[in-house]
Amino acid sequence: MTTSVPKVLLIGFGGVGTIVSYTLEHLGRAEVVAVARPSTFDKIANQGYRIESVDYGTVEKYVPSKVVLSGKEAVEKYGPFDYIVITTKNIPDISPVVDMLEDCYSDNTAIMLIQNGIGIEIPIYKKYPKATVLSGVTLIGTTLYENTVKHVARDDIKFGPFINYNLSKESQVAKCKKFVEIYSNENNSTEYEENVKLTRWRKLVYNTAINTTCAIVNLDSGRVELFGGADSVLRPAMEEVIATAKSEGVTLPASLIDEMIRGADGVYYPPSMLIDTRNGTYIEHIVIIGNVVKIAKRNNVPVPTLTVLNNLLKMIQMRTMEQNGRFVLPEKRPTPEDHYQIEYLD
Amino acid sequence: MTTSVPKVLLIGFGGVGTIVSYTLEHLGRAEVVAVARPSTFDKIANQGYRIESVDYGTVEKYVPSKVVLSGKEAVEKYGPFDYIVITTKNIPDISPVVDMLEDCYSDNTAIMLIQNGIGIEIPIYKKYPKATVLSGVTLIGTTLYENTVKHVARDDIKFGPFINYNLSKESQVAKCKKFVEIYSNENNSTEYEENVKLTRWRKLVYNTAINTTCAIVNLDSGRVELFGGADSVLRPAMEEVIATAKSEGVTLPASLIDEMIRGADGVYYPPSMLIDTRNGTYIEHIVIIGNVVKIAKRNNVPVPTLTVLNNLLKMIQMRTMEQNGRFVLPEKRPTPEDHYQIEYLD
Numbered sequence: 025m026t027t028s029v030p031k032v033l034l035i036g037f038g039g040v041g042t043i044v045s046y047t048l049e050h051l052g053r054a055e056v057v058a059v060a061r062p063s064t065f066d067k068i069a070n071q072g073y074r075i076e077s078v079d080y081g082t083v084e085k086y087v088p089s090k091v092v093l094s095g096k097e098a099v100e101k102y103g104p105f106d107y108i109v110i111t112t113k114n115i116p117d118i119s120p121v122v123d124m125l126e127d128c129y130s131d132n133t134a135i136m137l138i139q140n141g142i143g144i145e146i147p148i149y150k151k152y153p154k155a156t157v158l159s160g161v162t163l164i165g166t167t168l169y170e171n172t173v174k175h176v177a178r179d180d181i182k183f184g185p186f187i188n189y190n191l192s193k194e195s196q197v198a199k200c201k202k203f204v205e206i207y208s209n210e211n212n213s214t215e216y217e218e219n220v221k222l223t224r225w226r227k228l229v230y231n232t233a234i235n236t237t238c239a240i241v242n243l244d245s246g247r248v249e250l251f252g253g254a255d256s257v258l259r260p261a262m263e264e265v266i267a268t269a270k271s272e273g274v275t276l277p278a279s280l281i282d283e284m285i286r287g288a289d290g291v292y293y294p295p296s297m298l299i300d301t302r303n304g305t306y307i308e309h310i311v312i313i314g315n316v317v318k319i320a321k322r323n324n325v326p327v328p329t330l331t332v333l334n335n336l337l338k339m340i341q342m343r344t345m346e347q348n349g350r351f352v353l354p355e356k357r358p359t360p361e362d363h364y365q366i367e368y369l370d
Numbered sequence: 371m372t373t374s375v376p377k378v379l380l381i382g383f384g385g386v387g388t389i390v391s392y393t394l395e396h397l398g399r400a401e402v403v404a405v406a407r408p409s410t411f412d413k414i415a416n417q418g419y420r421i422e423s424v425d426y427g428t429v430e431k432y433v434p435s436k437v438v439l440s441g442k443e444a445v446e447k448y449g450p451f452d453y454i455v456i457t458t459k460n461i462p463d464i465s466p467v468v469d470m471l472e473d474c475y476s477d478n479t480a481i482m483l484i485q486n487g488i489g490i491e492i493p494i495y496k497k498y499p500k501a502t503v504l505s506g507v508t509l510i511g512t513t514l515y516e517n518t519v520k521h522v523a524r525d526d527i528k529f530g531p532f533i534n535y536n537l538s539k540e541s542q543v544a545k546c547k548k549f550v551e552i553y554s555n556e557n558n559s560t561e562y563e564e565n566v567k568l569t570r571w572r573k574l575v576y577n578t579a580i581n582t583t584c585a586i587v588n589l590d591s592g593r594v595e596l597f598g599g600a601d602s603v604l605r606p607a608m609e610e611v612i613a614t615a616k617s618e619g620v621t622l623p624a625s626l627i628d629e630m631i632r633g634a635d636g637v638y639y640p641p642s643m644l645i646d647t648r649n650g651t652y653i654e655h656i657v658i659i660g661n662v663v664k665i666a667k668r669n670n671v672p673v674p675t676l677t678v679l680n681n682l683l684k685m686i687q688m689r690t691m692e693q694n695g696r697f698v699l700p701e702k703r704p705t706p707e708d709h710y711q712i713e714y715l716d
Binding site for chain 2: 237240241242243246247248250251252253256257286288289290291292293328329331332333335336338339340342343346353356357358359360364366
């Protein structure tokens with residue numbers, strides 16, 4: 025590993041993160057320092073992950089160049105970084121991305137968010153007005169099981185700059201293009217797409233409608249369709265996403281709806297949010313649907329379907345929080361006179 | 371038991387049915403013939419149920435006068451009946467009430483539906499244009515656990531005739547009032563309320579909004595409120611029910627909304643539909659919300675919230691059907707070219 029290649033701090037070493045890390049490192053194009061939790065440190069740093077990849081074949085044992093326990097440690101030992109790449113789920117109500125940047129942020133380090141959702145750059149801009157925030161939207165299918173990453177659907181990824189108007193556009197574009205350069209190879213499908221809004225809204229047509237509905241009714245996308253939900257819920261929801269995108273200056277073709285519904289044909293595909301609710305883990309409802317509803321309201325776009333789905337998902341997230349012990353409710357259900365407020369324990 | 375008292379055929383011997391049966395019989399005011407399934411016959415006919423009732427105290431062993439295995443057997447052995455009382459859940463997509471009447475219907479036997487929902491008399495009128503169908507709406511809290519019925523909230527019940535315009539109103543009113551007479555006692559709250567629509571729509575404000583939402587998000591009504599759902603989902607849903615009721619000529623006060631939300635204060639109350647989804651049993655979504663949406667559409671009342679809740683519940687019912695083996699999906703998810711239709715096995 026030479027010091028001439030870009031240095032990347034990677035936060036989020038799951039199914040996506042592992043493939044991103046391997047992609048960056050295996051051709052010697054970047055040096056990756058991965059942040060692990062104490063509970064996963066030994067696994068990542070010593071045992072390594074086995075990768076079974078549709079793009080890269082089988083890698084018996086992959087360990088990133090460096091593994092640390094915090095962004096702070098990373099910067100102190102190996103900084104400064106050219107990029108901080110974040111591949112965690114984006115869950116502002118549980119683990120805000122901006123908190124992850126606390127100890128490792130610098131105006132000179134570009135932040136690459138390989139995450140779902142819309143509006144995910146805003147909390148970062150609010151705290152760091154000079155931040156360069158880049159967008160990565162991937163259609164990858166990859167999952168971490170214990171010590172094995174099964175990467176089953178090609179990494180089809182679009183990068184672009186979110187554009188911070190406090191900075192020169194050129195520097196942001198340059199940093200993004202440089203990342204595309206180190207990421208792109210003959211095995212994946214990497215694209216530079218300057219219209220980040222287009223890329224993100226396009227994927228939201230899927231996520232905002234299908235992910236959410238599947239999670240709420242506890243059915244994969246195949247069953248949702250066979251049980252009548254494609255017409256009764258998914259289509260109206262997708263139409264509302266397309267209308268909201270339009271109000272943001274992004275024109276998406278109506279044909280996208282059928283394309284998305286037919287996207288997983290032949291497979292009873294469980295979208296990520298369904299996997300989350302089945303596993304009792306937190307959902308990305310804020311960035312996938314909450315922010316869409318917020319934008320729609322701001323732009324006076326009626327989104328009755330999304331509004332209901334969003335409000336149901338908010339309750340489902342609270343259900344998971346209670347199950348995970350983030351708060352304990354009083355034994356007797358409070359009445360309004362009690363002026364009870366939920367107290368979060370962490 | 372003398373033969374001078376009315377003869378009642380009772381279908382549905384669960385939490386509600388047992389209390390209804392006991393109420394009718396314990397003062398010698400009716401003779402009840404209960405229909406049991408083969409699987410529950412011995413329990414009901416021989417072992418009997420223990421009743422722990424807020425209204426009637428503890429009854430160590432209650433067995434109805436007669437127990438049979440079908441409406442046919444009942445009519446052949448003990449008919450004709452003055453009343454057929456139905457206290458099952460009303461689930462037209464699984465076990466239509468009209469099918470239960472197949473072998474025991476007679477124009478001279480009044481049908482008393484002690485069930486939730488709206489539009490439940492219509493399938494009966496369609497098949498039996500000369501039927502007398504009566505309505506019973508109870509706010510009772512009672513559950514059958516194994517061999518014990520725990521009756522925890524007073525039987526507060528309103529009876530009235532649905533009014534079949536093919537028949538004289540007087541005869542229908544008389545049959546209903548006669549039932550009120552044999553049902554009413556000093557321990558329950560029995561009322562004759564001729565405005566059946568009012569009684570039913572009033573209860574729907576609760577059921578259509580709270581039952582459904584709790585079932586969908588898998589949370590009791592207390593948690594739905596504490597997690598923000600009372601304002602975000604229940605209120606809009608209830609407003610839509612009230613608007614739909616108004617379109618049917620039933621004016622309900624807006625104050626009902628808070629009354630319903632506060633109805634179970636102090637208790638994390640799991641409504642019946644939530645208990646159903648938790649137990650993996652079928653839900654009464656058609657009569658509780660599906661028919662409300664249908665009526666709203668017919669009357670041009672916008673019900674965006676109810677529409678989404680209803681469409682989600684339809685999928686949840688299909689999920690239960692699949693779990694219960696009512697159909698088996700093809701191993702590979704069908705595409706539109708397959709023209710696949712679900713084949714129901716019974």
